[in-house]
Amino acid sequence: MSGLIRWIGDLAEGDLPVAGAKLARLGELRALGLCVPEGFVVTTDAYRRFVASVAGFVDRHLEAVTDPGDLDRVEAASAAIRHAFEATPIPDEIADRIADAYEELSERCRDLNVPTAVRSSAVGEDAESASFAGQFETYLGVAGVERVLEAVRRCWAGTFTPRAVAYRLRRGIDHRESPMAVGVVELVHARASGVAFTIHPVTGKADRMVVECSWGWGEAVVQGLVTPDHIEIGKTDRRVLDYRVARKEMVSLFDYARGEVVERPMPPRFRDLRVLDEEEIAAVVDAALRIEDHYGYPVDVEWVISRHRRPGDPVAVVQARPETSRPAGGGDGSGAPAVDVAQLARSFLLGESRRDRR
Amino acid sequence: MDLVAKMLHAGAYPHSDGVGHPGPIIVEQARWLTEADLEAFWVLDNHYPRGMSPLGFDLVNIVGTMTQAIAERIPLPPGRGLHAVVGGTHIYAAEIPVTSEWEMGYRGYRAAQSIPRMIAGFADAWQEAVEELETGFAHFRETDPSTLAPHELGRHLEDAVTFHRRAWEIHFEMMYPLLANYVGFYGLCAEFGIPPGEISKFLQGYDTKIMETDRELWKLAQVVQELGLEETFVGRPVGELRPVLETTPAGRGFLEQLDAFLDRFGWRTEGIIEPTFVPWIEDPSPALAAIRGFLAGSGSFDFEAAHTASVEEREQAVAAAKARLTVEEQEAFETALAGCRAANFAWWNEEHNYYIDMRSHIPVRRAAMAIARSAGAAEPEDALFLYVEELLDVAAGRRTWAEFDAVVRDRRAFFREWWDRRSEMPKVLGPPPPEVTDPVLKEILGVNEDFLRSLQEVDADAVELRGTPVSSGVARGRARVLRSADEIGLIEPGDILICEATTPSWTPAFGIIGGCVCDTGGTLSHASIVSREYRVPCVVGVGVGSRVISDGDIVEVDGDEGVVRIVERG
Numbered sequence: 072m073s074g075l076i077r078w079i080g081d082l083a084e085g086d087l088p089v090a091g092a093k094l095a096r097l098g099e100l101r102a103l104g105l106c107v108p109e110g111f112v113v114t115t116d117a118y119r120r121f122v123a124s125v126a127g128f129v130d131r132h133l134e135a136v137t138d139p140g141d142l143d144r145v146e147a148a149s150a151a152i153r154h155a156f157e158a159t160p161i162p163d164e165i166a167d168r169i170a171d172a173y174e175e176l177s178e179r180c181r182d183l184n185v186p187t188a189v190r191s192s193a194v195g196e197d198a199e200s201a202s203f204a205g206q207f208e209t210y211l212g213v214a215g216v217e218r219v220l221e222a223v224r225r226c227w228a229g230t231f232t233p234r235a236v237a238y239r240l241r242r243g244i245d246h247r248e249s250p251m252a253v254g255v256v257e258l259v260h261a262r263a264s265g266v267a268f269t270i271h272p273v274t275g276k277a278d279r280m281v282v283e284c285s286w287g288w289g290e291a292v293v294q295g296l297v298t299p300d301h302i303e304i305g306k307t308d309r310r311v312l313d314y315r316v317a318r319k320e321m322v323s324l325f326d327y328a329r330g331e332v333v334e335r336p337m338p339p340r341f342r343d344l345r346v347l348d349e350e351e352i353a354a355v356v357d358a359a360l361r362i363e364d365h366y367g368y369p370v371d372v373e374w375v376i377s378r379h380r381r382p383g384d385p386v387a388v389v390q391a392r393p394e395t396s397r398p399a400g401g402g403d404g405s406g407a408p409a410v411d412v413a414q415l416a417r418s419f420l421l422g423e424s425r426r427d428r429r
Numbered sequence: 430m431d432l433v434a435k436m437l438h439a440g441a442y443p444h445s446d447g448v449g450h451p452g453p454i455i456v457e458q459a460r461w462l463t464e465a466d467l468e469a470f471w472v473l474d475n476h477y478p479r480g481m482s483p484l485g486f487d488l489v490n491i492v493g494t495m496t497q498a499i500a501e502r503i504p505l506p507p508g509r510g511l512h513a514v515v516g517g518t519h520i521y522a523a524e525i526p527v528t529s530e531w532e533m534g535y536r537g538y539r540a541a542q543s544i545p546r547m548i549a550g551f552a553d554a555w556q557e558a559v560e561e562l563e564t565g566f567a568h569f570r571e572t573d574p575s576t577l578a579p580h581e582l583g584r585h586l587e588d589a590v591t592f593h594r595r596a597w598e599i600h601f602e603m604m605y606p607l608l609a610n611y612v613g614f615y616g617l618c619a620e621f622g623i624p625p626g627e628i629s630k631f632l633q634g635y636d637t638k639i640m641e642t643d644r645e646l647w648k649l650a651q652v653v654q655e656l657g658l659e660e661t662f663v664g665r666p667v668g669e670l671r672p673v674l675e676t677t678p679a680g681r682g683f684l685e686q687l688d689a690f691l692d693r694f695g696w697r698t699e700g701i702i703e704p705t706f707v708p709w710i711e712d713p714s715p716a717l718a719a720i721r722g723f724l725a726g727s728g729s730f731d732f733e734a735a736h737t738a739s740v741e742e743r744e745q746a747v748a749a750a751k752a753r754l755t756v757e758e759q760e761a762f763e764t765a766l767a768g769c770r771a772a773n774f775a776w777w778n779e780e781h782n783y784y785i786d787m788r789s790h791i792p793v794r795r796a797a798m799a800i801a802r803s804a805g806a807a808e809p810e811d812a813l814f815l816y817v818e819e820l821l822d823v824a825a826g827r828r829t830w831a832e833f834d835a836v837v838r839d840r841r842a843f844f845r846e847w848w849d850r851r852s853e854m855p856k857v858l859g860p861p862p863p864e865v866t867d868p869v870l871k872e873i874l875g876v877n878e879d880f881l882r883s884l885q886e887v888d889a890d891a892v893e894l895r896g897t898p899v900s901s902g903v904a905r906g907r908a909r910v911l912r913s914a915d916e917i918g919l920i921e922p923g924d925i926l927i928c929e930a931t932t933p934s935w936t937p938a939f940g941i942i943g944g945c946v947c948d949t950g951g952t953l954s955h956a957s958i959v960s961r962e963y964r965v966p967c968v969v970g971v972g973v974g975s976r977v978i979s980d981g982d983i984v985e986v987d988g989d990e991g992v993v994r995i996v997e998r999g
Binding site for chain 1 (some may be wrong): 752753754755756757758
């Protein structure tokens with residue numbers, strides 16, 4: 072089998088250098104029996120071969136930048152390299168393999184010209200750190216060989232955004248140490264989507280999980296363009312403790328004319344409509360807790376409810392990460408909250424406001 | 430004497446001009462308000478709506494001293510108890526702060542050790558305290574001061590003051606740990622995102638001695654009906670009832686039951702500590718007015734139903750709060766709630782009023798008046814316008830009553846003048862704190878954002894006032910603006926009671942009113958607790974309700990939203 076393409080279902084432990092963190096984890100979750108969309112990875116080998124064809128150009132431009140704080144030079148190098156990426160044809164050997172895999176994906180999905188999500192999946196020690204999260208692109212609703220190739224090339228170019236260039240420079244990382252894999256996965260036609268945290272992301276309480284969701288695709292939620300419905304769930308008995316329906320002003324939806332997912336104002340009838348029912352919440356919670364169980368630490372999960380999903384079906388998982396945003400010293404994942412009434416009385420009696428008043 | 434002569438030395442150091450470092454307890458007594466005091470924040474103490482008589486000042490100073498003594502002993506981390514400044518005859522209270530950060534932390538450490546122990550032992554400790562208070566009070570209940578020889582009266586007054594002091598020592602020994610316990614529970618609830626208005630509901634629906642008194646009054650109203658005495662009660666001032674009742678067998682039958690009731694429950698006054706309030710055993714008019722109120726409501730008030738509803742609301746509130754908690758949080762909540770119920774501040778607040786607040790000063794009043802009588806005073810109540818030391822001088826024959834004639838006349842006039850000025854007294858003095866987060870100030874004294882704002886924006890034409898919602902439901906009715914509990918006879922069934930604040934003496938009114946609005950108070954103040962037990966919609970901390978609302982206005986009280994609307998000017 073060629074090293075340029077790997078199917079998600081064929082990924083095994085130790086494939087992170089080949090598939091990048093995001094896709095390697097999807098492979099792992101798929102093996103675990105979770106509902107992960109069908110798809111393939113354009114491997115880091117493919118990326119390396121492509122970059123090799125423009126290596127001289129890339130190095131020359133990077134050498135010109137020595138100070139990560141020199142924004143003008145960083146921007147100029149970034150623009151030149153990305154322009155070169157987009158102007159350089161993908162070597163036939165790679166393009167043919169991607170085209171072939173895309174046709175097979177259509178066949179596997181029994182869907183001609185299957186719309187896909189093309190996702191960057193970086194490798195490298197900082198690929199998953201909060202400071203780097205969200206820097207790499209995702210293209211939703213990409214259909215047809217030409218557009219898939221175009222999206223793959225743009226994902227590759229994403230390794231040379233000004234932020235990424237400056238970041239590597241500051242940390243002394245060579246771009247060859249952080250190659251980029253790209254996932255091409257079947258686009259789940261989202262009725263609703265969102266995120267699930269298996270630990271309270273704000274208070275760090277380990278006995279509470281949080282689900283946030285909106286209509287349509289999850290981009291508007293992940294990018295913070297919409298205030299999502301907020302649901303809190305007791306982790307031990309999976310009981311819904313609180314469901315706060317938000318006024319959802321924006322939505323990511325599929326524009327059939329343009330063939331991609333776009334951000335639009337939420338249609339009025341959907342704005343104040345509660346997104347998830349009890350059964351759907353239970354399915355989201357089930358998926359998130361299975362993932363946490365597998366890894367043994369709190370996670371956040373991006374999930375999608377397909378328009379074809381029926382009660383009892385699992386929800387689709389499109390991404391999972393260790394939960395990094397919780398405050399240090401918050402919940403320890405052991406369950407019971409530490410509550411000491413005497414301590415609380417003491418802290419209230421010692422209230423900060425009293426001290427400030429003097 | 431040689432010993433005395435030897436101490437006359439240039440280097441003699443003990444007590445040299447008061448240079449020595451003060452001891453742990455700062456015994457600060459109430460003093461005149463000065464300009465300098467206006468730089469600190471003071472709250473008009475709603476416990477004393479009449480202001481203080483001279484004897485009242487002696488008694489209230491003892492109470493202040495006890496807050497300081499117990500705050501040191503437990504200790505309370507942030508404060509050394511209360512001190513007071515006096516405007517005219519009115520008390521403005523503030524906390525004496527602990528200023529050293531280290532000391533506050535150290536006191537916090539000590540409190541964290543001592544308070545849980547006190548809470549665990551609370552039920553037994555309170556039982557013992559009740560027995561002690563009953564034992565001590567029995568002496569004064571059984572002693573008729575008019576039977577004492579003149580030389581015994583001074584000692585009897587001193588004994589009465591001693592009992593008052595001990596009663597208030599017990600008061601704060603019990604109150605502060607309970608308060609800390611409540612505050613801890615409050616903190617837990619806040620941590621769990623439970624709305625503050627819900628927290629006090631968790632502790633309602635527990636029977637108290639004050640409720641027992643009211644039920645007995647209600648039973649007496651039924652006796653009036655059974656004996657066919659309703660006609661006698663209607664349209665006659667309650668002060669004139671006894672002579673009329675004594676003329677018929679049915680009337681005498683009722684009086685026998687009334688006296689039995691007064692013997693048990695009549696050792697109470699319409700206000701606390703201040704001795705010018707007349708106890709029911711001396712003048713049972715408030716009891717008779719309450720009975721007449723129940724009669725006018727013609728049995729519309731149903732104690733059992735109100736109690737059941739109160740318990741039901743409590744259980745619903747607990748269930749609703751628990752539904753929003755995780756299994757682990759529920760466990761912590763239940764443990765803390767059980768602790769709070771076993772040492773229930775809201776319950777104790779009513780219970781202790783019966784044993785301490787409403788009666789500790791009655792023996793002092795009786796002893797003082799007996800001294801005046803024995804000294805030949807024409808008006809025994811003049812005794813309340815002398816200080817304890819002055820009364821002891823009279824009792825010991827060091828001074829005559831006649832020497833005080835002019836003094837008493839002037840003091841009485843001064844007292845009356847400032848009593849009349851009560852409604853104009855500013856509710857707070859000095860700069861208010863920028864934000865109120867302290868639960869004690871907020872929930873008990875009711876000094877919260879709404880209250881402070883309402884004081885800043887006094888608008889006489891306002892038709893909507895905001896306060897703290899403390900008892901659920903909506904009621905509309907005729908406003909009855911009262912200045913003290915001895916006016917509760919004016920209330921008609923369904924009226925909306927508008928007042929500064931209530932004390933336990935107001936409780937009988939809650940059986941007939943439609944709703945309640947108080948200028949001051951929080952979720953744990955008296956009106957709030959009683960409203961919840963009587964299922965009466967109530968809003969407190971309105972600030973200027975008794976100034977903006979007039980008798981006869983039609984008002985609507987929304988006890989869920991904390992809004993009082995003046996629907997129609999009377």
